[in-house]
Amino acid sequence: MSAYTTGDAVTVPQVPVGETFELVINWLRANLSALFDLIGEVIGTSVRTLSDFLSEPSATQLTLLGCAIIAVGLATRGRARAVTVAVAAYLALYLVEALTGVLASVIGSLPGGLFYWAMELFDAGYVFPPLVLTLVLLVALLSIAAQRQWAPAGVVALAWLLVLVGQHILGVQFELFAVLIFAALAILISGWRLAVFTVLGFLLIISMDRWLEAMSTLALVLVATGLAVAIAIPIGILAAYSNRVSAVLKPILDFMQTMPAFVYLIPAIAFFGVGQVPGVIATIVFAMPPGVRLTELGIRQVDQELVEAGEAFGAPNMQILRGIQLPLALTTIMAGINQVIMLSLSMVVIAGMVGAGGLGNVVYSGIARADVVLGFEGGVAVVILAIFLDRLTASVTRFSPAARAKRMTVG
Amino acid sequence: MTEEETVPAVRADRLYKVFGKEGPRAVDLLSDGRHRDEISELNVTAAVIDVTFDVEPGEIFVVMGLSGSGKSTLIRMLNGLLEPTSGVVEIDGTDITTLPSNQLRRLRSQHVSMVFQHFALFPHRTVLENAAYGLEVSKTPRAERREKAYHALGLVGLEGWENHVPEQLSGGMKQRVGLARALTAETDIILMDEAFSALDPLIRRDMQTQLLELQASLGKTVVFITHDLNEAMLLGDRICMLRDGRVAQIGTAEEILNAPADSYVANFVEDVDRSRVLTAASVMLPPSEGLDSSVAPVHPDTTLANLFHRASRSPAPLPVVDDSGRLVGELDGSALLAALAPNGGEAGGAGVSGTGTTVTAEPGRPVSKEGGRP
Structure with a gap:
């Protein structure tokens, strides 16, 4: 290059873009490391827990899942107060148990023969207090459901029992x-x-023996999507309300989406080390923009006369947002969430490069070893997950208030 | 209109709305009498210019004007959806232009509700939930607001449709829901922005009749916006004619028909079906001696359209007798016919045909402006 540089050539001064970026990162690392550690800890724990749960749930987790389904079902059917009381009591007891171990000593003082036989069902040789508490919660919720004669609760409980019997007694x-x-x-x-x-x-x-990796990837995608959506929707709402925010946001979102995704990995590793966390962070940055854009679009698309009607009847902005704008924008917002999930899945392989594990790791090993079998099987598993998540989220809009109204028109 | 003690339900005092950065300067120029097209260099849109009127409680006040005359802007200033550039709006004696936004919201939910041209029903809510919206905003208990919404839906004739969604309803029924939503809010004032303009003529007719019946039984104050003069004449206790953002004339239907303030109004009212607006009282002659008392009398409020048949059959003039049984006038076929001519009645033979009236003042702007606001 210098060979062509003559004295009178016009030289453009070199702007230290990359160096500045590095300086910023180093400064952040030096001054905000506690914050990043906390974020990393939270994300790491949630991915690991979810991944464990999806691949090999404990009896307590399964019971909690059953409780959650029944609780949500009851809460939406007008038993919100009873459910809240039951759940609050459970949480309080759980906390007391965790702090004092009262329940454990109570159980310890009872003759073991009373319940050791039942522990077979849960594949445990000893009595595990949190499991006992969760079982009590399940029974409580079931009795609320019985009052209401809400049959699906019974179905859930039966399924729960079958899974436990099948898993621990029959060995499936x-x-x-x-x-x-x-x-x-x-x-x-x-x-x-x-x-x-x-x-x-x-x-x-x-x-294909890729179940554990697939569940690990699913956990990573779900956590990343959940966080990305939690950030994207409020920003999208702000952008819909303010033209200025929207104008500032547009180039930033373009930048986030077009910057090669690999580049995010470098600072992510600097902040969080290798593992699942930088994978999640890079995925969030890369996958978030459509969530913001479609939230903004959805809210702006709501008929202005409807918003005016809300104002004309004296509704505060928050009530107009919750009661009119968000429900009517839901279909568009869900399309955005669907896009976020798809982009998250496309980041899986890249995240695999920084040790996020899962299917990304499988594919990446396939590339590194030029192993067609490994790479292809990992890829097929990603595709199956993608189709499953895509169709599932696309169908969720069926439950939006606007879609329900439309169905009533047809039916 | 002469009761001085009562506070007007709605009062607009020298109201201006000018869109654009130079709004205040434009108001100065406009208040000097300039036309809104003369201030185009300010790059502003003057929608409402120097509008002043009072609406009495229990009155149907119609604001009538063509598109672009500023009527939609005007109605949105009456409930504070738009802030006036200058001037005062009072609702039940409270100046709303200075209210902070939370009090303005409370005022809307308690005193002023609105019916929209394109219904503005919430598509994701049932008819009942739509009707109950106003009370939901004011945090009325659920059972009470459902009961009131049921009642209002019954008033507008929509029993049995409570659990449908708006999509399932025809246009006329949708607007009934819109009306029920305004009634359920239990406000004393209802603003109606071209409420019936999007409906088929027959359904519009039904809705107009229903509105008059409801207003007679409930005594709401209604400010009704329309571009349809026949509708204005039918509904309005008084009519405010807007032209290019300014008031051309305010008065009862008969005043506007019989004494148009300027050639613009005169042109406008030319095509009105006068027989449906004018009443026996406004065209009758003083009772003459020896009126044939065997002819069945007519009421002073009967519209001319309902008199033609009888006048043509009766050889003698029809006696006009009021509620207290007093003979107040008489009517014959020739009086009826004379009243149908534009500017007929007291104007004698001044304007016999439509073209005759426009000769005196071309509908060009300078002439009518001078005629409009002296």
């Missing part, structure tokens, strides 16, 4: 039950077509 591996649970989700939200696909696709993942 949990993967097969998980497939059934995913298929049930597919039937409830989308329909039988997706359920059939789910059973076949997930069985294929099991037969």
Whole structure:
């Protein structure tokens, strides 16, 4: 280069773009490391917990899942107060137990023969206090449901029992039950077509022996998507309300989306080390923009006369947002969330490069070793997950108030 | 209009709305009498210029004007959705232009509700939830607001549709929901922004009749915006004619028909079906001696359209007798016919045909402006 530089050539001064960026990162690392540690800890724990839960849930976690389904079902059917009381009592007891171990000593003082036989069901040789508490909660919720004669609670409880019996007494591996649970989700939200696909696709993942990696990836995608959506929707709402915010945001979102995704990994590693956390962070940055854009679009698209009607009847802005704008924008916002999930999945392989594990790791090893079998199987598993999540989130809009109203028109 | 003690339900005093950065300067120029097209160099849009009126409680006050005359802007200033550039709006004696936003919201939810041209029903809520919206905003208990919404939906004839969604309703029914939503809010004032303009003529007719019945039984104050003069004449106790943002004339339908303030108004009222507006009282002659008392009398409020048949059959003039049984006038076929001519009645033979009236003043701007506001 210097060979061509003559004395009178016009030289453009070098702007230290990259160096400045590095300085900023170093400054942040030096001054805000506690914050980043906290963020990293929270994200890491949630990914790990979710991933464990998806691949090999404990009896307590399974019981909690059953409780959660029944609690949500009851709460939406006008029993919110009773459910809140039960859950609050559970949390209080749980806290007391964690702090004092009262329950453990009570159980310890009782003759063991009373319940050791029952522990077979939960594959435990000893009595685990949190499990006992959760079982009590389940019984409490079931009795509330019985009052209401809400049959699905019984179905959930039966399914829960079957899973435990199958897993710990008959010795069926949990993967097969998980497939059934995913298929049930597919039937409830989308329909039988997706359920059939789910059973076949997930069985294929099991037969390729990629179940653990797939669940780890699913956990990573779910955590990243959840965080990205939690950040994107408020920003999108702000952008819909203010033209100035929208104008400032547009180039930033463009930047976030077009910057090669690999680049995010470098500072992410600097802040959080290798592992799942930088993978999640890079995924959030890369996948968030459509969530913001479509939230803004959805809210701006709501008929201005409806907003005016809300104002004309004296509704405060917050009530107009909650009661009019968000419900009517929900379909568009869900399309944005769907896009966020798809982009998150596309980041999985890249995240695998920084040790995020899961299917990304499988594919990346396939590349590194030029192993076609490994790479292709990992890729197929990603595709199955992608189709499952895509169809599932696309169907969620069926439950939006606007879509329900439209169905009433047809029916 | 002469009761001086009562506070007007709505009062607009020298109201201006000028969109654009130079609003205040434009107001100065406009208040000197300039036309809004003469201040185009300020790059502003003058929508409402120097509008002053009072609406009495229980009155239907119609604001009538063509598109672009500023009527939608005007109505949105009456409930504070738009802030006036200058001037005062009073609701039940309270100046709303200076209210902070939370008090303004409370005033809207308690005193002023609104019916929209394109209904503005919430598509994701049932008819009942739509009707109950105003009370939901004012945090009325659920059971009470449901009961009141049921009642209002019954008043507008929508029993049995409570659990449908707006999509399932026809245009006329949607606007009934809009009306029920305004009634449920239990405000004393209802603003109606071209409420019936999007409806089919037959349904519009139904709705107009229903509005008159409801107003007669509930005594709400209604400010009604329309571009349809026949509608204005039918509904309005008084009519405010807007032209290019300014008031051209305020008066009862008969005053506007019989004494248009300028050639613009005169041109406008030319095509009105006068027989549906004018009443026996406004065209009758003083009772003459020896009126045939065997002819069945008519009421002074009967519109001419309902008199033609009888006048043509009756050989003698029809006696006009008021509620107390007093003979107040008489009517014959020739009086009826004379009243139908534009500017007929007291104007004698001044304007026999439509073209005749426009000769005196071309509808060009300078002439009518001078005629409009002296």
